[in-house]
Amino acid sequence: MKDFNLNKIIKNIVYFIKFNYRKELLELKEELNILDKEIRSLKLDLLYLKLMSYFETHSSKEYEKEINYLKKIGYITIFPYERIKSLPEIKATFDPEYKLPYILHESNKKLYFPKKYNLEQTKEKYRDYYENENILGGGFTEKAPHQYQSDNVRVKKNDIVLDIGSAEAIFSLSIIDEAKKVYIFEMDNDWIEPLQATFKPYKDKVTIVNKKVSNVNSDCEIRLDTLLLSEPEQGLFIKIDIEGSEYEVIKENESLLKSNFDIRISCCTYHKQDDADLIEKILIENGFQIEYSDGYMLFIYDDNIKPPYFRKGIIRAFKTK
Secondary structure (H helix, E strand, O other): OOOOOHHHHHHHHHHHHHHHOHHHHHHHHHHHHHHHHHHHHHHHHHHHHHHHHHHHHOOOOOOHHHHHHHHHHOOOOOOOOOEOOOOOOOOEEEEOOOOEEEEEEOOOEEEEOOOOOOHHHHHHHHHHHHHOOOOOOOOOEOOOOOOOOOOOOOOOOOOEEEEEOOOOOHHHHHHOOOOOEEEEEOOOHHHHHHHHHHOHHHOOOEEEEOOEEOOOOOOOEEOHHHHOOOOOOOEEEEEEOOOOOHHHHHHHOHHHHOOOOEEEEEEEOOOOOOHHHHHHHHHHHOOOEEEEOOOEEOOOOOOOOOOOOOEEOEEEEEOOO
16 A cells, blocks of 8 residues: 655645736735735824824824824825935846846946846835935935934944945945945845845955854854954944844843944844833943934834834944043
8 A cells, every 4th residue: 555645735736826827826816915005004194194194183293293294294204204315327247257236336446236126126125225215415405314323423444334234334334345244134035145245345354144143153143252362452333233132132141232442333123112211221321322314204114013102213322431
């Protein structure tokens, strides 16, 4: 009697369905994508109504500019500020050697994007970094809650830079000439190949770390103090943007905050409701002065977002001697 292999039978059935009903499955997938977009749109409409209803009974001077802007446009947006200026025309190019799209950043630096991006998506993503997020500054909107650097907290000449949660690493590419050494941390494998292409001209000063920043060292995790053991205690700039794990990284690497490095930190606080307070507390306890980026964000991707809805975007920290 032959063995009864249920897994093999199920695989054969799935293969039969996929092979014989490809068109129907593709149509179903498209319908599900449309439905998903409609549901997300309805959620945003509901959030807009909830926010407006809340501030009808909870008047606030603090968020007056942001609320008036939302009333003007009639929908919810992550960055509730008027556009002041725009980038000139952006050109995206396909690199035949790497088989990746790229933008010529600051006129002479190639910033690569993943294979799944077409040229139009590449241009739109790059424009979004500048015009909506204002990551690098430049005054594209009235306020810039996602701007990493300020006069007090910025990369200095010959700093060691830790870019934790780099994605495309436009920030690292922008400061590459100032820094002595840059460690780029990125867990999303889609970005590793573009990062390698972007920083190939700077391979002597850039290390790409495809590990999670943690309080242990393993094949997939790394402690920051271990990473910096071979580095002299000098200028250190730390940028942290890791989808809600910012507080954990700072807490788990608190020993680094007590070191003799001249540390400056730029850390996202908008992913979670209480992150601004938690991160501010631990930084102040370790002797840092803090400031926040200008303005507020509405992190619409958090299903647990609560009143007053607006969150501080970036906390910046530094020590004075």
